[in-house]
Amino acid sequence: MMKKETKIVSSGRKPQWTRGVVNPPVERASTVVFESVKEMKHATANKTNKTLFYGRRGTTTSFAFSDAMTELEGGAGCALYPSGTAAITNAILAFVEAGDHILMVDTAYEPTRDFCDKVLKRIGVSTTYYDPMIGAGIKDLMQSNTKILFLESPGSLTMEVQDVPTLAAIAHDHNCIVMLDNTWAAGVNFDAIAHGVDISIQAATKYIVGHSDVMLGTAVATEKYWPTLRENSYLMGQCTSPDDLYLALRGMRTLPVRMKQHGDSALKVAQWLSHRPEVATILHPAFDSCPGHEYYKRDFSGSNGLFSFVLNCGNQAAITALLDGMKHFKMGYSWGGFESLILSVSSIDKMRTVSHWPYQYPLIRLHIGLEHVDDLIDDLAAGFERFNQVLLANTSADKR
Numbered sequence: 001m002m003k004k005e006t007k008i009v010s011s012g013r014k015p016q017w018t019r020g021v022v023n024p025p026v027e028r029a030s031t032v033v034f035e036s037v038k039e040m041k042h043a044t045a046n047k048t049n050k051t052l053f054y055g056r057r058g059t060t061t062s063f064a065f066s067d068a069m070t071e072l073e074g075g076a077g078c079a080l081y082p083s084g085t086a087a088i089t090n091a092i093l094a095f096v097e098a099g100d101h102i103l104m105v106d107t108a109y110e111p112t113r114d115f116c117d118k119v120l121k122r123i124g125v126s127t128t129y130y131d132p133m134i135g136a137g138i139k140d141l142m143q144s145n146t147k148i149l150f151l152e153s154p155g156s157l158t159m160e161v162q163d164v165p166t167l168a169a170i171a172h173d174h175n176c177i178v179m180l181d182n183t184w185a186a187g188v189n190f191d192a193i194a195h196g197v198d199i200s201i202q203a204a205t206k207y208i209v210g211h212s213d214v215m216l217g218t219a220v221a222t223e224k225y226w227p228t229l230r231e232n233s234y235l236m237g238q239c240t241s242p243d244d245l246y247l248a249l250r251g252m253r254t255l256p257v258r259m260k261q262h263g264d265s266a267l268k269v270a271q272w273l274s275h276r277p278e279v280a281t282i283l284h285p286a287f288d289s290c291p292g293h294e295y296y297k298r299d300f301s302g303s304n305g306l307f308s309f310v311l312n313c314g315n316q317a318a319i320t321a322l323l324d325g326m327k328h329f330k331m332g333y334s335w336g337g338f339e340s341l342i343l344s345v346s347s348i349d350k351m352r353t354v355s356h357w358p359y360q361y362p363l364i365r366l367h368i369g370l371e372h373v374d375d376l377i378d379d380l381a382a383g384f385e386r387f388n389q390v391l392l393a394n395t396s397a398d399k400r
């Protein structure tokens with residue numbers, strides 16, 4: 001079978017989209033004009049079928065990118081959205097109606113939870129949160145009106161890896177659609193559809209784009225669900241800019257090499273952190289300290305730059321000293337770009353409703369960028385020095 005690296009170089013490059021050059025042109029359009037009634041009729045009859053019809057249905061730039069994503073994830077088609085959040089919310093909305101119920105993983109990205117608690121609730125769709133490690137226990141939460149089982153693996157911030165094949169098999173027994181936020185694996189390190197997922201969703205904003213300059217969402221569906229997903233995306237008026245799609249397609253070509261470099265450096269940093277006295281645990285799927293590590297070993301082919309660790313001491317002043325002085329790690333609410341990022345979170349227990357968070361001290365999430373790993377480790381070492389100085393000063397003041 002063709003390897004992912006090879007597939008990514010050629011995917012979406014049909015001559016009808018590229019017109020002979022390597023990359024498809026940026027084709028901006030609202031209006032498509034026809035010279036004859038026959039041409040217009042043909043376009044109208046084939047408007048869902050990648051034929052130029054009207055800007056909102058896409059142009060050759062979006063056709064090339066959605067083909068490339070479909071090939072990458074092995075589905076029947078890919079719907080495009082102006083953000084990862086729009087991909088998640090629109091994929092869910094495409095399949096629910098008042099009176100339905102969905103199962104949402106407790107470790108979902110916070111805006112995904114907010115959408116369930118605010119928008120779904122308002123339209124009469126109920127949500128039950130489940131522990132990411134529930135496995136076969138999910139069958140006890142299935143109701144006759146459960147339409148969607150939503151997964152995110154690894155989980156946001158806390159990185160739990162889910163047993164996707166087991167969860168998917170039980171969901172299918174109950175006639176339930178399986179959706180996965182597959183952003184972490186980016187379509188290269190975990191084959192969602194081959195593991196039983198019906199709709200694989202990504203914030204392409206992260207690794208697909210890879211350069212921190214575009215917001216974009218994708219949802220790749222299997223044959224069974226693609227027509228409904230595509231039509232609902234159209235009905236909801238979802239469309240994306242060809243300039244952004246061009247950048248996403250360009251980013252995608254280097255995805256496997258970037259992921260490998262991010263992953264190798266992140267493993268080195270995580271190893272180094274695991275020996276630090278200030279660290280309680282490493283939450284990286286490749287470490288056996290991470291819940292679901294066994295599923296990572298079984299189902300994934302690699303990692304990337306995003307992981308977390310939990311402190312085993314500290315206070316806000318010490319953490320602020322660590323964060324404020326970083327040279328390479330900047331604070332930002334994102335990841336997946338070429339640059340390193342750092343984020344401290346002290347309220348994990350307030351962000352979950354059914355899973356237990358056993359740690360007392362804050363979690364730090366890192367995104368390991370493409371800088372040299374030695375510089376990143378030096379930066380963190382200096383950060384811990386500032387952190388310890390503040391703690392030491394506090395202890396001395398207490399003694400006085």
Ligand SMILES: Cc1ncc(COP(=O)(O)O)c(C=O)c1O
Pocket residue numbers: 083084085086109156181183184202203204205215216217333334335
């Ligand atoms: C796991 C995950 N899913 C979805 C999103 C949402 O993507 P976007 O910011 O493009 O809406 C994010 C953003 O951080 C994320 O981390």
